[in-house]
Every structure is written in structure tokens, then in C-alpha cells.
Amino acid sequence: MTNHWRDIKNADLILINGANPAEAHPVGFQWFMRAKLDRGAKIIHADPRFTRTSAVADMYLRIRTGTDVAYFGGLINHVLQNNLFQDVYVRNYTNASFIVKQAFAFNDGLFSGYDPAKRAYDITSWSYQLGSDGFAKRDMTLQDPQSVFQLMKAHYSRYTPDVVSSITGIPVNEFNKVADLVGQMGKPDKVMTIVYAVGLTHHTTGGQLIRSGALLQLLLGNMGRPGGGMNAERGHANIQGNTDHAISWEILPGYLKIPAPGQKNLDDYVAQSAPKKSDPNSWNFFGTNYRNFMVSTLKAWYGDAATKTNEFAFDYVPKPGQNSSWMSIFDQALKGKMEGLILSGMTAASIGPDANQVQQALSNLKWLVVMDPLPTTSSEFWRAPGVDSGQVKTEVFMLPTTHWIEKDGSFVNSGRWSQWKDQVIPPQGNARHDHWVLSDLFARVKDLYKQQGGKFPDPIMHLTFDYQDPLKPLLDEIAKEINGKDLSTGKQMTSFANLKSDGTTTTGDWIYTGSYLDTGNLMKRRSGIQDPATNDPTGMGFYPNWAWSWPLNRRVLYNRASADLDGAPWDPTRPGISWNGTKWVGDVPDYPATMNPKDPNAYLPFIMNGEGVGRLFSNGMIDGPFPEHYEPVESPVQNPLHPANSASPVAFLYDQASGRPNRFGTVTDFPYIATSYRLTEHEHYVTQHVPHLVQLQPEPFVEIPWELAQTKGIKTGDKVRVSSKRGKVEVLAMVTKRLGSMTCAGQKVFQIGIPIHWGYVGISADADPGHGRYWLANALTPFVGDANSRTPEFKAFLVNLEKM
Amino acid sequence: MPTVTRRDFLKAGVAGAGALAVAGLGFDVAFAQSTKVKQTLRIAGAKELHSICPYCAVGCSLVAYTRQNTDGSVQLLQIEGDPDSPVNEGRLCPKGATAMQLAVSPRRVADPQYRAAGATGWKTVSWDFALGKIAQNMKASRDATFVATDGNGNTVNRTEGIAFAGGAAFSSEEGYFATKLMRSLGLVHLEQQARV
Secondary structure, eight states: OOOOOOGGGGSSSSEEESOOOHHHSSSTTHHHHHHHHHHEEEEEEEEOOHHHHHHHEEEEEOOTTHHHHHHHHHHHHHHTTTSSSOHHHHHHHHHGGGGBBBBOOOTTETTTTTTTTTTOOOGGGGSHHHOOSSSSBBOTSOOTTBBBBHHHHHHTTTTTTHHOOOOHHOHHHHHHHHHHHHHHSSSTTTEEEEEEEEHSSSTTTHHHEEEHHHHHHHTTTTTTTTTTSSSEOOOOHHHHHHTTOOOOOTTGGGGOOOOOOOOOOOHHHHHHSSSSOTTTTTOOOOHHHHHHHHHHHHHHHGGGGOTTTTGGGGGGGGOSOOOHHHHHHHHHHHOOOOOOEEEEOOOOHHHHHHHHHHHHHHHHEEEEEEEESSTTTTOOOOOOOTGGGGGGGOEEEEEEOOOGSOOEEEEETTTOOOEEEEOOOOOOOOOOHHHHHHHHHHHHHHHHHHHHHOOOHHHHHOOOOOSTTTSSSSSHHHHHHHHHHHTTEEEEEEEGGGGSEEEEEEEEOGGGTTSSEEEEEEGGOOOOSSHHHHHOOTTTSSSTTTTTTTTOOOOOTGGGGGTTTOOOOOSTTTEEEEESSEEEEHHHHHSSSSOOOOOOOOSOOOTSSSSBBBBOSSSSSOOOSSSOOOOSOOOSSSSSSOOGBBSSSSSOOOHHTTTOOOOOOOOTTTTTEEEEOOOOOTTTGGGGGHHHHHHHHHHHEEEHHHHHHHHTOTTTTOOEEEOOSSSSEEEEEESSSSOEEEEEEEEEEEEEEEEEEEEEESSSHHSTTTTTTOOOOGGOOOBBBBBTTBBOOOOOEEEEEEEE | OOOOOOHHHTTTTTTTTTHHHHHHHOOOOOHHEEEEEEEOOOOOOOOOEEEEOOTTTTEEEEEEEEEETTSEEEEEEEEOOOTTTTTTOOOHHHHHHHHHHHHSTTTTTOEEEETTTTTTEEEOOOHHHHHHHHHHHHHHHHHEEEEETTTSSSSSEEEEEEEEEEESSSHHHHHHHHHHHHTTTTTTEEHHHHOO
């Protein structure tokens, strides 16, 4: 989230797409309701399924899954065509005025630079024209036909209400009502928030779905403001913290890029990774400090072995040759190139797309380690129902690890609040902490290298273990390490702004610098609503002394943009930060604390971007500088905008690229759209072990629209088979009017809803005669993902439906 | 109906009367206060600790109560929403409200389990056996799949044949530690729950 849970109460209008917070984040949803009940805010919910969120929304729009680019596109077009954007903000705080190269083009669904053989773009033309000073050319009148503003207006002019309706299935009159409400949010005294979850990310266009919302928010001047922003609701307790700390193939801690092959030293790395300053008034804070952050992390990891002479051990960091994300792991296993897999609190057999193919991939491994407090489908995959155990050659280890409540440490919520927890009870039985298992394994591997030698042992030998007991590091010690210290004084760093590239400072993750000072661990702070007058001095709900929020305890990201050019809040009743004549006050400023906004050299507001402003046009995405609607890889209709390029032209097709048979179905065999989702009473798969929750939601089911059920003679409680090109589920039918038919591209289409929570492990499976053999929802989902992030397309695929 | 806050409710001293608590709509605080039911609270004399809900990422704060038994073991008595939190203000959803059944469960795996290639059942093993064997596997797979220099002559120092995934439910500090160790083993296949 750019903002945080409690901040949603500050909004005038709440757009919810690809999310069902009333059921999936019910306690967070109280802040939506506070906005509605206390300020009269309106809630608009666009979702394939009418849910409890829809029930309290002011408008519910039944949208075809995977078409939100068109929905947001129509809203953007409405705002641009009717001059409803926040004019001062758009001119000064976005790159609307930047001039793009003449060679940039968009025709028939393809941007300039497309290579069909590689299924990839050469993005050279997706950049700015540069002036003689080396900075981007700008036209503050926004009239230049090559200005981002004019190009954007032309791009979005195709998203008329009729086109939007044809793609999304939302009736034109309903769409127009939403457009009217959204169009009012560009006034400085109004603010809208957009809230989304995996219903937006789980598509081949996932990144651009979210970017579409961000563009709308920039046009309306809502980024950086309390009550505004782009707010992702994350689904697991610490998905945020562990993304920040880079358990992710493409990054190092704090969203530094993983080095790429060919980068021989830090100069190459920084030149190819850091944002570049493209306007004279841009601070380019991230780009300027990139080297400081990287060197300080290398010092935290490799200590005295990281020296100026060896480029601070830059060669110790592995450089991936290709995408190495979730599906890539199993693709490599299918090709016999992956030998071992360690799963810590994740179950591969249930959570990835195309579960049958993943089952095969797991069987191809030499060894599998599962670290979990409870049995999972991965620890049991070798004896799943229907599997001949004797034929599975994978060696499997099940290591019992501790639950969250048996250890301390922090969880970071969706709003970036890092909240420390106590160790409440000791480990049960012989369970061990995950990090103690890893430190023990690492020590054993290190000993083997000492005894036997082997490939490039240097990073293993020199990794720092500055803990009282290296086999049992305390999470408190690690938290201090993450914050970082000044090696010359031994003091904890107070800000990442002080990190250096000369090897005299350390940080484990620069965005957490400032969380653990010499005075103590700020994540433990507990000044909450027991005393609102003292603890929430601005009344905006920041609660600055409750836990700690990255970066530097800032509660709303990009908050310089919450104030106008002179530093006054756009809406004085909802200030983010404001200039009091000598300094910025309010939230922790995303700006130099004493920089006078009226100074002609004052920095532009978006300090992390090279441009210094928000990017309506960006070459940061591989599938286009503007979002474009593409159909899901499996879709019953052709893209009305450009049938010749219907689906994403750059989404990576794993099976095709690896020479395996295609596993995508067509509408002829699989006529219905399916989308997967989650229930209030379960979380992913672990709650299959919680008796009360199993009692509340005991059996898997699919939601079937009433009209479709009628034609098939299906009643609630009947057993049905839902199948895709990849597999099937056999579960109970729930016939409902929460789903219904829609007309898209002139065709009548139906959507089916599939909750994901069941599999062949857990209390329900134990009670089932078939032991949940056909209960894995992901047996149906396609092995393809977002062009940029490779997040699987769990939310839109084709199935058939039969009564059993 | 009078507005009943959670604090009033607890003050009424009927925390032990579970059936009444569930049927809260028909509950009369004034009556409960007047009758002064004498009961020992389940959490009387307990130690109060703070945690965070392990499920979704709203980040609801929890209050957990424990008591040390005479044999020295620590018993978890109760988990409830923390009324001081600006995030949840004491409220919990069905998952958070049943967090105790996740924390303490007879379904937990007690000891390390090992299943050899082609075996049809688990074998209970010691930690030393399991960790020793895994470490040997890691060393062998690392050495077998390590690429020091790629086809273009670039130094890449990567282990291609081992993947690590995890972390949505362990502490941030454990996550950072996992990244630090796995990158130092040369792993490029690192993943967690953000994508799936």
C-alpha cells in the first residue's frame, strides 16, 4: 500500500477492483465502512462475483474477469476528454509534459519495437527526446503532439463507454454513473483511493492492471495524499516484510536489482540498475544513493572480506541468466535441471498453477525439504491419492518448524507497518525455528566445503555471522543488523540518507534503516488508540509511535505530492505534510525536511524517480509504456480492440518455450470462464488443520450461476466436475445469483467461481472417502503469468462443467 | 439496545460464561453487573504478551495470555484482539479468533521425518540425521549445478539446481536471514508468496 489500513477512512470515494475486503480482509474493512458511515464516502465494487463487499457498496458492477485495464481505461478517457484531471498536479507532478521520441508508435495492439519471433519488444523508442542539456524536453502547455499528455489522450480515446462495455460486460449506463463519480475526484478538496488484491495481479496483464489504476490516480492528483493512493491488500501475514527483504529472484533487499551477467563491477551495476536524472530539478534520490545502499548491504553480508579492491565482494552475488520465479522453478524441474527444493512455510503442490504438472515436477527432483509445523500437500505429494509412491524417486525431508507465536520478530502488514511480536510460548515438541534450521544447515555445508573443497566457496566462508550463538541467532540481533551501523563509531544508523559507498557503513535492508536505533527497537512501540489525542496528533490516523513504518516511519508514501506548489495541503482538512515557513510538518516528509518549496531549485515531488515526477508513460514495463487491454490467454472472446493481437503478445509461454505440448484449452471444449478466490474462514491451505474453521467451511465447492445451472439441471449440493485442459475438480455445486451471465463482444458468457482452499491434506481430506483426490483448484489453472512479474493467471481461464 | 464495548463486557466479569458471550445480542450488561457472578477468570494471574495475527496482512494485534504450570511448562490460555491497536481496535475475524487452534494443535509434526527415494512411508529420524543428509545434498547439488562463468565469459557464480521458497508466515528477520544465506550459496531461484 502507498497508504495504510486506517487511512482508508479519509477517502471520499473508494474503488475496489480485484478484491473482496469484506470477506478476505474483514477487520481492515472497518476503515472502508468508517469512510462510508462517517464521511459519506461512496464505495464502488467491480468484481465478477457479488460478495459481501458488494452488499455494502453504493454500486456493484459485474465485470468480466481480467478486463479491468478496459474499465480503468474508460475512466481515464472520461477524465481526459472532459478535462476533469487535477490540472496543476498533472502539469507539475507528472511527466505529462515530457516529450517522447518520434519513433514511438502504437498500432493494432502492438507498440513500436515488437519482435514476433522473440515475443518481446525493443524498447528504444519508448523514451524521451533529450535537450542539449541531456535532460528530457518538456512542453508545459501539454500541446505538443509528442507530449506524454497528448499521446496518452490519443491512446485512451479508443476506450469509449461502448468499447468498455463490450470488453468488460458492464452496461454503458452503469459505467457512465461510475465515470461521473470518479470524474469529481480531480478537485483538490476531493480524494479517492483504489484498493486491489490478487484479483488484479493474477493475470497475464496483472502489472498493467495495477498501473492503470495508478495512472488514474495521478491524473486525479490522488497519489501521496491521505485518503488516496494505490493500496494492495496482501494475503499473508508477512508477505510484505519478506518481499522487502528480497526472498524474490529479481531483487536484493530494499528493491535493489539483482546484478545481471555482464556487469563486471559496481560501476556497471549502478549504471544499468539505478534511475537516471532526467530533469534539472529532480533529486533522483534512489539513483543517487543506489551505490551507497548496495555497498552497505555487501558490507553487512561479507564484512571484512568486502573491500574496495574486490569491489566489495560484488562477484559473491549470483547473477541469474534468466527468469527464476515460481513457474521457472518447476519448469526447470520438468526439464530435469532442478535437483533440490527447500520449502519453508509454502506448499508447492497446492499454490502454483497447473498442479498436475507441478506434481510431475516435484517427482523429478532429487530431493525436497519441507519446513513446516504441520503436514502439507508438498510433504505428502509422494503419497497423494492416486500416486504410486514406489515410483516417486524424490528423497523427501519433513522438518517440524515453529509457529509465529513460538518466536518473536516482526510482521509487516499491507500498510508497511512493521509490528514486533513477543515469543509467547516455547517451541512445541522438537520443533525448531526456521532460521535456526537454516543456520545449522549453512554451518554444515560450510564444514563440508572446509573438509572437501568445492565450487567457489568464498561467499560461504566469508558470510558474516556476528551473533552470540551463530547456530542460534536471535531475531533481535538480526533486526539490528538489518537496520545497519556506522562501522567507524559502532552506532546504529539513524537514516539511510547517511549510508556511504566507501565501506564504512552497513545495512541489511536500507528501507529499514531507522527501525532499530541505539535507543531501541522502534517496531515495539505501542502508543495506540488508548490515547488518540496524544498518539495521533494530526488526527489523520498516522499513529507515528505505534510500531514503525518504512521508510523512516513515513505513513503515506510520496507525501510531498499531498501539498501544492507552495507547500499548502491540497485539502487543509486532510493534510499529509505542509510547509510552515521553515520546515515540513505532519507526516514524516518524503522530501528534505527544510527545503523551501518556493526555492527555484526546490526538488520535484517524486524523489525516487529519475524524472522527479509521477510517470504516466514509463519504459519500466516490458509490455508497453501505456497499459493496453489484452484478453486472458484462455478467453471465450476475441479482443474487440485488436482481434489480431488478442492476448498479451509478450506473456511468457513456458510449455511452448520448453518444447512441451501446449496445455491451453479453447472455448469449443471449455466454454465457461472460471476464476478462483478465497473465503473468510480459510487462509490458503494451512487452515485445513484448524478444527473450528473446518467446521465453518467443511467442503470444497464451486459457485455456479443460476441460469447456467438451470440449463444443466444442476442443483445446490449436486456433485459436479469442473475440468480444464489441465485437470479437473470434483466437488459440490453451489447454485447462486451472485454470479450471472454477461454479454461481451456480442457473446453471452458465464463465469464460475472456485474457492481454492482444499487439497489432499487436512481434516476435511481425512474425512473424505476419496481423500480429496480431486479437490485442488489449481489442477485447473494455466501455467502462464503476467508478462512483467510472471504472477500466474489464476483468475481467468476456461473450463467445462458437468453434473456427475 | 445499549452500546456495549468490549471493555464493559469484560468488566461485567462474565468472561467465563461462554454461552452468553456467543448469544451477545440478548445480553444485558446491567443485569450481569448487578448479579456480581463470582468466578475466577481463565486469565487470572496470567502473563500478558503481544502478538500479531498470522493470517492475512491487515496486521491485527493480538493479546496472548500464558501461565506457567507447576511442572515448568508454559500454557497458552487465550488469544484475543488487542484493543490498543490503531489497525484492528481489538477486533478479529473468524480466522484470528481461532488462532489458538493453529498455535496449539495435536496435528503438529513432532519430529523430523525422512522418506527415502521410492519408499512408501515416513521414517522418524533425528535432527542430526536429517540436517546432515540435507547438507550433503545441498553441497552435491551446488557443486553439480554451479556456473562460475556463463557462455559469454561473464562471471556469474550461480547455483542453478537448488531453489528456495518460503516466508509469508515467518518473521521478517528470518526472511532477511534466509535471503542472506541462500544468495551466499549462489541461489538464483528464490521465491515467496508474493507471486502465488
